[in-house]
Amino acid sequence: MNQNLTKSQIYNFNYEWKFKLADAFPLADAVEAWRDGAGSFFYEKEYNEQDWATVGVPHTYNDQDLFVARIKDAGSGQKRTFSFYRKWFRLPPFHNGKKVLIEFEGIRQTCYLYINGKMAGYYEAGIVPFAFDLTPYIEYDGDNLIAVATDNTSTRDLDYFVAETPNHPEAVPGAFMDSLTELESIPQSIRGVRYFWNCNDFNPSVGGLSRNISLHVKPKLYITLPIYSNLQTKGVYIYGTDYDIQHKQAVIHSQAEIRNETGCGKSVILDSVIYDHQGKEIGRISSGLTLIPAAQLPACPPLSITPVDAYRKEGERYLPQLEEEVEPTLTNSVEVTIVKHSALVSGLRFWSPDDPYLYTIHTELKLDGEVLDTTITQTGFRKVSYDADHGLMINDNQVWLTGYAQRSSNEWAAIGIAPDWLRDMDAKLVRESNANHIRFMHVAASPADIRSCDRYGVVCTQPAGDKEHENTGRQWDQRMEVMRDIMIYFKNNPSILFWEAGNNSINKEHMREMRLLKEKLDPDGGRFMGCRTLNTDEVVQEAEYVGTMLNRHAGRFQSEKMPVTETEYLREEAPRRVWDDFSPPDYDYDNLWLGLGGRKQPGGDCHDLTSEDLALYAARGYAEFFNDRIGGASAKNFYAAAAALCWTDSAQHGRQAASENARMSGRVDPVRIKKQSFEVFRTIQSPVPMVKIIGHWSYPQVGGSNYRYALKEFDGTYWRKTGEYSFRNPKDKTLYVLGSYSIARVELFINGKPAGVCDKPVDTFVFPFEHMDITQSGVITAKAYDYQGNQVAVDTIETVSSPSRLKLTAFTGDRGLLADGADVVYVDVEVLDEMGRLVPLAYDRIDFSIEGEGVFLGGYNSGRFNGFGKEDSVIHQNHVFAECGNNRVFIRSTRKAGNIRLTALMQGFPEESVVIQSCPADTGALSLEPGQYLAPNYDVAPVASGYPFKAIPEADAAKYVAEDKVYCKVLVDGQEPDTRGILSIYDHGSIYSPILFILERIKSQRPQLFDYSFDPEKGILTLTSDGTTVTAEKGRTHLLVNGEENLLNGEPYIHKQTFIVEINAVVSYIKEVVSYYDEKVRVFRIELP
Known part of the structure; x- marks a missing residue:
């Protein structure tokens, strides 16, 4: 058998793309607007692309406008529209007649793909990896043209945005749209169902070809890809069973789909060879000889796999069908044969957050002794279980998961989308902060982010697609289809432990559907299927884990059965630049x-929070969940995991809508510079003794x-x-020191002299020192002691002198800066004093100039934006401002290798330069250049897990203070209104709540039920419903109901500038509303008619 004719190949398809921002919508308008002078369309071979830019992938045009405008509740103000891409390639002769599949690791939001002038398929769901079979359209002896039209329109601040194209012969792809403001202006023939998660506030819309692209060339007898849309295949599934952790062995299973398009049956053998990180074979699994019958496939694959029965054509309209009127979500692969095999493998090194060890497995398809096709899978083997008394167990070790909730767009300022090696840096930073968990929010994380979490031991919660509440009908089925695709693609990633069905509560039927889908597609992966805000018995019974929000509906009845995770506490914001x-x-x-x-x-x-304020909020927030963990001080035994909102400052919906250009809830800023909050979490999450002085010492x-x-x-x-x-008064400031869980006492020294002792921490981790004179220059030192009296940690801060010079430091991936037109180098710029110490109060402007083979992209500053009387954004400018003494700028490589010199100048100081050498790279259309990443060090395995956080009785007795109030959550039809962080209190059968927020939510959903008004000066609330008028007044212990007094259990009052009243006494007067307190989960439920 001729080797060249049989072996498969994966090409890096990221290079040699031509780009044009169409800036028009919908698809037909964009295509028509960009005809060339001869009338050709952009997807035709004859089209004149002379003025198009050459770009590499990942590519976005939003790098220049993210974080430029003032942040809004709708998110950042970046452009959302259509863009076009074209790429030419020619297959080598030895690939004649083979299968050709193109894989996209994702896109935001749509992809309409053409090859050689013909549409080969489209994808509109905007989350998951997808692929198209190009084989019927390939010209094997000539040049081939791939053309892509993609748009990133979405809800929030756009009148029109893309909707799903019905899978109907007369439905035109890309024509369907929806609107929240101008629906009546859309012809009924093209009104569509929007994807619920296609929103800019919860899922920031970063357009372009923003993720990796691969071209797979395979023989006609091949292993399928794990991509259901649009290939309808599942690929290889590798997992372990019968784990023996002590003896380092397990039964390893390999399951692969084989498709035979040769026209006649073939008998094959499947081998799976397991290699360690040094390339040494440590195990081999072989199947017996298996007959693979010939597949019967149509000449051309379908353009879309949206279910045909999802819509009914009625006149000119396409009507979405009800859930019960359509077939269950498709999961079967098309024309494949499944080959399964397994073997006991010894000498295994198991994956865990502390030792995220990955094996490389080559699954080889053999015919007559020769390898036809090979699929390479990187995965880790781990035993996952849950115990009501010990919590989450990984490899029989208790693990407390602690970390962050992060928007899955994971966007960056200045560069928009990060190359893969920067995602590794992200994961390394997460671990450096002593976190081991990321809950990706609303929609699925990218394959590159998940791979990084695999490499660095960050346990992930992976959602599918949601925004903020339950859906029915076609929108629910869209969510099911996306979850199907997600589980199929990511089923071999060991970092994923939780599949999240929704960002808010769903009903028991929907929860059951999701669980059964997991049992079908990922039955042996050691993962849990669940959902946020599950709080009723009937739904919990259908789940495998429960997510809470702000601990308002956690209960032991849940944690006795399954993991409970806090999904997004700490919603407060503070910019990096403001110390205190x-x-x-x-x-x-x-x-x-x-x-x-x-x-x-x-x-x-x-x-109105400084970095110091946010530090105290963070400690208080984390302490609640840490103490409520399984084995925690409160003895509630609720939690297995907790995630703070967010990892990075981001372009999502922001609450600092006057002063900032981003959501400021991150531990790092949008270019991943550490905020004070990073050091806070590094300390309070530390499994070993650690102490940290908050702030600086250069007052x-x-x-x-x-x-x-x-x-x-x-x-x-x-x-x-x-x-x-x-x-x-700087001579009377409270200074705060943070100590990790095992710290009992902190001693403070200023210039070597004792300045105070604190052995009564608040909120478990905060050691306050009152009445401090912060004008004392010199050295401040915090020494920390454990409960045996041993000094176990120390932190020191020095007073620095005036700025003296700049320092530039360049950072690249492991192979350096690749001259591929897509890679980036980041350069940290620091303002130093004469002794080389960072000057924490430097905020000066720093200007840059560049020479050589690089494109300067600039950097980022908080609090600077364009518009509303300001024009001081630094995005893609030749300058930035120091923040707290430092900043970071980016350079994108060109496609020519060579030197790059970056020079920085701050007025009044000598200029500073750094030289970066970019390296040659294979940037051909069919490149074999491997992806670049930051390789972890697997040479030394840790001795023991660092994250059991076993209880220290002395610490719990000294630090834990039980709540003096019983807090509860208020839900309106299962959804929690935003009460601006003001909690409801349960007291002797009454619920005292910030009622105005809750009435506003009810009013927005059922405006006809009642009217209300509130006089803030007098503190009087008046509500009218169905002929009844109810009045509640600040300081008055009774309601007036149609003028008659009705006694309350407690008088209404003003708290944090809002009206607090016994809500159960008021909402009961709203017509047809049912309300009651669910004691099991501490929830006051309001159910609307």
Whole structure:
């Protein structure tokens, strides 16, 4: 058998793309707008592409406008429209007649793909990896043209956006749209069902060919790919059973789909060879001889696999069918034979967060002794279980999962989309912060992010597609189809332990559907299927784990059966640049605050927090879940995992809508510079003793305008500056030190002299030192002691002198900066004093110039944006400003290798330069250049797990303070209104709640049920429903119901500038509303008619 005629090949298809921003919508308008001078369409071979840019993938046009505008509730203000891509390639002669499949690791939102002038397929769901079979359209002896039209339109601040194309012969792909504001203007013939998760606030829309692309060339007898849309195949599934952790062995199973398109039956053997990180074979699994019958396939694959029965054509309209009117979600592969084999393998090194060891498995398809096709899978083997008394167990070790919730777009400022090696850096940073868990939010994370989590031991919660509440009909079926695709593609990734069915509660039938789907597609992967905000017995019974939000519906009845995870606590925000209220330049956070409990609205800031304030919120938030963990101090034994919102400052919906260009809830900023919050979490999540002084030690001396801050007063909406000023007292500041769980006592020293001792921490981790004089220059040291009196940790901060020079440091992937037109190098710029120490109060402008083979992309600053009287965004500019003494800028390579010189200049100081050498890379249309990443070090395995967090009785007795109130959650039809962080309190049968937020939610869903008004000056709420008028007044212990007194259990009051009242007494008067308290999960349920 001729080897060249039989072997398969995977090509890196990321290079030699031509790009044009069409800036038109919908597809037909975009295509028509960009005809060339001869009238040719962009997808035709004859088209003149002379003025198109050459780009590499990943590519986005939103790198230049993300984080440029002021943030809004709708997210960032980036462009959302159609763009076009073209690429030419020619197959080598030895591939004549083979299968040709193109794989996209994802796109946002749609892909309409043409080859040689013909549409070969389309995909519109915007989340999962997808692929098309190009074989029928390939010209084996000539040049082939791939053309892609993609749009990233979405809800929020757009009148029109893409909707699903019905799979009907008369339905035109790319023509269907939806609108939340202009629906009536859309002809009924092209009104479609939108994808619920296609929104800019919860799923920031970053357009273009933003993920890796591969071209698979295979013989006609081959192993399928794990891609259901649009190939309808599942590929290889590798998993372990019968784990013997002590003796390092398990039964390893390999299951593969084989398709035979040769026209006659073939008998094959399947081998799976397991290699360790050094390339040594450590196990081999072989099947017997298996007959693979010939497949019977249509000449051309379908353009779409959207179910044909999803819509009914009625006149000119396409009507979505009800769930019960359509067939169950398709999961069967088309014309394949499944070959299964297994063997006991010894000497295994098991995957865990502490030792994320990966094996490389070659699954080889052999015919007559020769290898026809090979699929390479990187995976790890781990035993996963759950015990009600010990919590989550990985390889028989208890593991406390702690980390962050992160938007799956995982966008960056300046570069938009990161190359794979920067995603590895992200994962390394997560682990450096002593986290081991990421809950990706709303939609599935990219394959590159999941691979990074595999490599660095970050346990993942992987969702499919959702926004914020339950769906029915076609939108629910879309969610099922996406979950199917996700499980098929990611079933071999060991970092995924949780499949998330939804970002909010779903009903028991839907939960059962999701669980059964997992049992069918991933029965042996050691993963749990569940959902956020499950709080009723009937739904919990159908789940395998439960996610909570802010701990308001966790119960032991759940954690006795399955893992309970907190999915997104700590919603507060603070920018990196503001240290505290005692640091220049403002000695305050200069913003436009809406006040505690203020109503979220455009142009207002919901938070007034410095980095120091956020540190205290973080410690308090984490302490709640840490103490409520299985084995925790509260003895509630609820939680197996907790995730804080978010990992990065991001382009999602933001609450600092007057002062910032991003959602400021991150541990790192949008270019992954560590915020103070990073150090906070690194300390409080640490499994070993650690101590950290919050802030810096370079405060100015008293005098002049130092410590002067602007006074503000509340005008009914905002806290505005009065024009008057006052002064902080830096000789009477509380200084905060954080200590990890095992720290019992902290001693503080200033310039070697004792300055205080704290052995009574608050919120488990915070050691406060009151009445400190922060103007004392020199050295401040915190020494930490455990409960045996041993010094176990120390932290020191020095006072620095004035800025003296800049320092530039360049960072690349493992193979250097690749000259491929897509790779990037980032350069950290630091402002140093004469002793080489970072100057934490430097905020100066730094200008850059570049020479050589690189494109300068600039960097990022918080608080700077264009519009609303400001034009100071630094995105894609030749300058940035130092923040807290440093910043970061980016350079994209060209396709020519050579030197790049970057020079930085800060006024009044000598310029500083760094030289980067870019390396040659194979950038051909059919490239064999491997992807670049940051390889982990597998040479030394850890001795023991660092994350059991076993209880320290002395610490629990000294640190834990039980809640003095019983907090509860209020749900309206199963969904929680946003109460701006103000909690509802359960007290002797009554629920005291911030009622205005809850009434607003009910009103938005059922406006006809009632009317209400609130007089903030008098503190009087008036509600009218079905002829009944109810009045509640601040300080008055009874309601007036049609003028008659009705006694309350407690008087209404004002808290954090909002009205608190016994909500169960008020909402009962709204017509047909049912309300009751569910004691088991501490939820007050309001059910609307």
